[in-house]
Amino acid sequence: PTMAHSKALLVLENFIDGKFVPCSSYIDSYNPSTGDVYCRVPDSGKEEVEAAVKAAKDAFPTWSSKSPLERSQILNKLADLIEHDLEAFAQAESKDQGKTITFARTVDIPRAVHNFRFFASSILHHVTECSEMPAMGCVHYTSRAPVGVAGLISPWNLPLYLLTWKIAPAIACGNTVVAKPSEMTSVTAWMMCKLLEKAGVPPGVVNVVFGTGARAGEALVCHPDVPLISFTGSTQTAQRITERSAPHCKRLSLELGGKNPAIIFDDADLSQCIPTTVRSSFANQGEICLCTSRIFVQRGIYSEFLKRFVAEAKKWKTGNPSDPTIDVGALISKEHLEKVRTYVKKAQAEGARVLCGEGVDPLALPPGNQKGYFMLPTVIAEVKDESCCMQEEIFGPVTCVVAFDTEEEVIRRANGVKYGLAATVWSGNVGRVHRVAHRLQSGLVWTNCWLVRDLNLPFGGMKASGIGREGAKDSYEFFTEVKTITIKH
Ligand code: NAD
Numbered sequence: 001p002t003m004a005h006s007k008a009l010l011v012l013e014n015f016i017d018g019k020f021v022p023c024s025s026y027i028d029s030y031n032p033s034t035g036d037v038y039c040r041v042p043d044s045g046k047e048e049v050e051a052a053v054k055a056a057k058d059a060f061p062t063w064s065s066k067s068p069l070e071r072s073q074i075l076n077k078l079a080d081l082i083e084h085d086l087e088a089f090a091q092a093e094s095k096d097q098g099k100t101i102t103f104a105r106t107v108d109i110p111r112a113v114h115n116f117r118f119f120a121s122s123i124l125h126h127v128t129e130c131s132e133m134p135a136m137g138c139v140h141y142t143s144r145a146p147v148g149v150a151g152l153i154s155p156w157n158l159p160l161y162l163l164t165w166k167i168a169p170a171i172a173c174g175n176t177v178v179a180k181p182s183e184m185t186s187v188t189a190w191m192m193c194k195l196l197e198k199a200g201v202p203p204g205v206v207n208v209v210f211g212t213g214a215r216a217g218e219a220l221v222c223h224p225d226v227p228l229i230s231f232t233g234s235t236q237t238a239q240r241i242t243e244r245s246a247p248h249c250k251r252l253s254l255e256l257g258g259k260n261p262a263i264i265f266d267d268a269d270l271s272q273c274i275p276t277t278v279r280s281s282f283a284n285q286g287e288i289c290l291c292t293s294r295i296f297v298q299r300g301i302y303s304e305f306l307k308r309f310v311a312e313a314k315k316w317k318t319g320n321p322s323d324p325t326i327d328v329g330a331l332i333s334k335e336h337l338e339k340v341r342t343y344v345k346k347a348q349a350e351g352a353r354v355l356c357g358e359g360v361d362p363l364a365l366p367p368g369n370q371k372g373y374f375m376l377p378t379v380i381a382e383v384k385d386e387s388c389c390m391q392e393e394i395f396g397p398v399t400c401v402v403a404f405d406t407e408e409e410v411i412r413r414a415n416g417v418k419y420g421l422a423a424t425v426w427s428g429n430v431g432r433v434h435r436v437a438h439r440l441q442s443g444l445v446w447t448n449c450w451l452v453r454d455l456n457l458p459f460g461g462m463k464a465s466g467i468g469r470e471g472a473k474d475s476y477e478f479f480t481e482v483k484t485i486t487i488k489h
Helices: 003-007 046-065 068-084 086-097 102-124 159-172 188-199 213-221 235-248 268-288 298-316 333-348 405-414 430-438 472-478
Strands: 014-016 019-021 026-031 038-041 130-135 136-148 147-151 176-180 206-208 226-232 250-256 259-266 291-298 354-355 378-381 398-403 422-426 444-447 480-488
Touching: 003 405, 014 188, 019 206, 019 430, 019 472, 026 086, 046 102, 046 136, 046 147, 046 176, 046 213, 046 226, 046 298, 068 086, 068 102, 068 159, 068 188, 068 213, 086 102, 086 159, 086 188, 102 159, 102 188, 136 235, 136 398, 147 159, 159 176, 159 188, 159 226, 176 213, 188 206, 188 291, 226 235, 235 250, 235 472, 259 405, 268 298, 268 398, 268 422, 291 405, 298 354, 298 378, 298 398, 333 354, 354 444, 398 405, 405 430, 422 430, 472 480
Parallel strands: 147 176, 147 226, 176 206, 226 250, 259 291, 259 422, 291 398, 378 398, 422 444
Antiparallel strands: 014 019, 014 206, 026 038, 130 136, 136 480, 354 378
């Protein structure tokens, strides 16, 4: 960009020890709905991470010795401040990520607020264990303490939502943090930093370092003074983080990708199932780790399902994300859009049928959005289970529909991928619902619904979808170190 152009750009700064600090180099960040560079994100490396870790380390003794109640009050205050600016946060998230303003307003930002309120409350209710051994004259009990400086690394699909899902439990438990949001979606994290002082978060408790995974992310993962890393992102990056952190024996929480099945039996209530499965396939442009991308439909209702499903998918309007009537916004980047399109082309080359969307229906965009990264909701049928479209995470508005005959068969096929994050089962038969749910290799199983979450309960994936769980008790256990103490009387 020219000098005149760059003046108009939003320029972010790292937030270290309670202060915004400029960086020596920057990365361009694009508005996915227009294709324009609109923001510059610090390209932090070892030096910036070092400063942030030092600040977090220095802040740890004071922060960790505060009572849970004191920390809880600060988290609640921060939640109030974000909520007060909800509209500004939602606008920024939509512009930065490409998601619709409606999704940002109703899902992303309210959930970020709720993350702080939830852990502000749950931190007050933990009790540790105690076990008596009268014959030995002993009593044992456990005590839990914060671990230290937590490294938090988050992806671009639900930027503030997923980052706060880590920051809130980490600091509620008394840790201090160095967070690195995705370099593609850094704006709302930077906006949150502006509220920390007013909320009463002391300098150094929350530090945010912006930059790429290769530079800033790895510097954090390899830093000897960061004993735990909470990561949400792709399985490939998780493998790299596991390797790079191994020499330090770090504690890792890994929330990764999915290839989530929806299993629809012939006794399902299709009036509920169809709109929900369209939503589970295409919400947030299909860029949610929990999105459905393999739909197994029992043979007797297959044709009817397909007809109604495609008709419903076609109702979803793709276009300018800031228009509140739009259902599908822009994908995160040009490269990602190309990758998603490649999957559709591969499916076609293998003989599958594209029933609607990419390459089949016209995509009309407003003049200002012609260079944006848009794609219509796309439904593919007659795909083979071995196809890359049925095996790999596409992470876009693409879903595959296939037929099955028996319960036994569909369980085997649903489990026949490397991932195991979330599954959906639709049936009116309560016995079958339980049976199938128990046999699916999946950290989460929703039956006759999708995305209904109780944050108290464990969230996370099996197999290549992750290691560890997050939730009230699970996050508390991850972000604290337990000790067993034995007293002889
Ligand atoms: P990604 O793995 O490319 O990046 C995630 C984060 O890791 C980013 O901040 C990135 O900069 C950083 N990173 C990249 N390389 C790194 C390295 N070598 N060391 C340290 N950090 C590094 O993932 P993405 O493309 O941003 O996000 C999409 C993926 O996230 C999908 O696979 C999706 O399923 C997954 N996801 C999972 C969950 C879940 O809860 N299970 C939730 C949302 C997204």
